[in-house]
Amino acid sequence: MPPRSVTLGDSEEVPCPLSLLQMPTHLLVRDRKVPLPSLPRLPGLQLRQPLAPSLRLAVSSCPPRQRLVFLKTHKSGSSSVLNLLHRYGDRHGLRFALPARYQFGYPRLFQASRVKGYRPQGGGTKPPFHILCHHMRFNLKEVLQVMPSDSFFFSIVRDPAALARSAFSYYKSTSSAFRKAPSLAAFLASPRAFYRPGARGDHYARNLLWFDFGLPFPPEMKTKRGNPHSPRDPNLPQLNILPSGTGPRAHHTLDPNGLFHPAPTVAGGHRQTSSPASLDLGSSSFIQWSLAWLDSVFDLVLVAEYFDESLVLLADALCWGLDDVVGFMHNAQAGGEQGRSAVSNSGLTTEDMQLTARARAWNHLDWALYVHFNRSLWARINQYGQSRLESAVAELRARREALAKHCLVGGEALDPKYITDRRFRPFQFGSGKVLGYVLRSGLSLADQEECERLATPELQYKDKLDAKQFPPTVSLPRKTSRVLSP
């Protein structure tokens, strides 16, 4: 059967594989009323000097965005982003769309009914939430029941090789594939000896980013959990893909040769990676169309390996100050990848390099996602201006260092054995130790408050926001109707 076509933006028609026209209902296109943020936007990001955030130093040229959807992907630096969202919402009294516990029914697709306080809308009133940011498997149709379609949608990706190292250690006992493997190297040497599609926690062991983005799996990789709807389901609507269309992103998305050959860019001493030549691109059009769909939904995708560069772009796109995005690293495992540039091969042994190549090949959908959003990020950096970005990144890092010295014992993350205050002890899970922070004593009241916000792990912060939004109802002693006898 000849490929059918899909409308791009207003006019262009390009061939589209049938499998993509049969994408499940949760892959709808959101009503994009707000254009992508045009860059550059601010004359220069402002950094407030006092520790506790105060007034902005300059009158900004745009109103800060406060309706946000952050897709919190797993093992990608997303808890560090969550901390800044928690702090921002907390300080500005914004309402979070919260899960009853800590995730929205993951690994099942997100359902609006999972949000605390959600009421199905009638009469077109604006949903009452500002920020949706806890772990979910993305499902646009249901997200739009909770958040306005002109919310700022963003997420974060990480090199699948670094992500695999992190996930193997963290989900060793959760994923049956990982549990059976003696080491990550052994797993990646022959993954099919351990991995069974549909087995418990298998999504942690392969293409975890792709899974979190709620994307269906290509026909040859179909699994029980991967494609929640049968591709032959006659009730599925056709997918209209509307790439963001503004700027170079759409063009790159549709360039079949561009997908695995990002233009090499140097900034801050980092060089972008080139792709493994051996990658099987049998399903490349499926992948490209999925990426085009993501481009139509997400306003920005951060890259963990360029975390600070990503934060500067985020602040700019949201019209926030740099202080709003400066923070500490959360959820790092002792001896993990943090600090190592996973996109450069410097200092890696032959075994490391082999493991990296194998991890990227095994997680080839995630690798495609990563390469795509890495390229998008650098396109935005070029638009923003490299030297302007470098100075903003330097400012951000200086501010983080000053905050760390001022707030933290040792000025850095510590082994959990030193964290006796339960408010700051990160949830310990997996085979590694999850690092956290100890606050210095003798801080002023205002500084103590700000340092606490910076150091509070995600679960405790979620509980705090939950208690603020849903204050426990005080049960007064009930009046008795009985006439008390003397």
Ligand SMILES: Nc1ncnc2c1ncn2[C@@H]1O[C@H](COP(=O)(O)OS(=O)(=O)O)[C@@H](OP(=O)(O)O)[C@H]1O
């Ligand atoms: N700023 C920054 N830059 C780069 N990498 C970072 C950053 N912040 C956190 N991390 C690393 O991300 C890993 C934790 O990811 P998540 O917070 O998404 O994990 S979780 O899914 O919420 O459990 C965890 O990786 P590993 O240490 O390799 O396990 C963190 O070290």
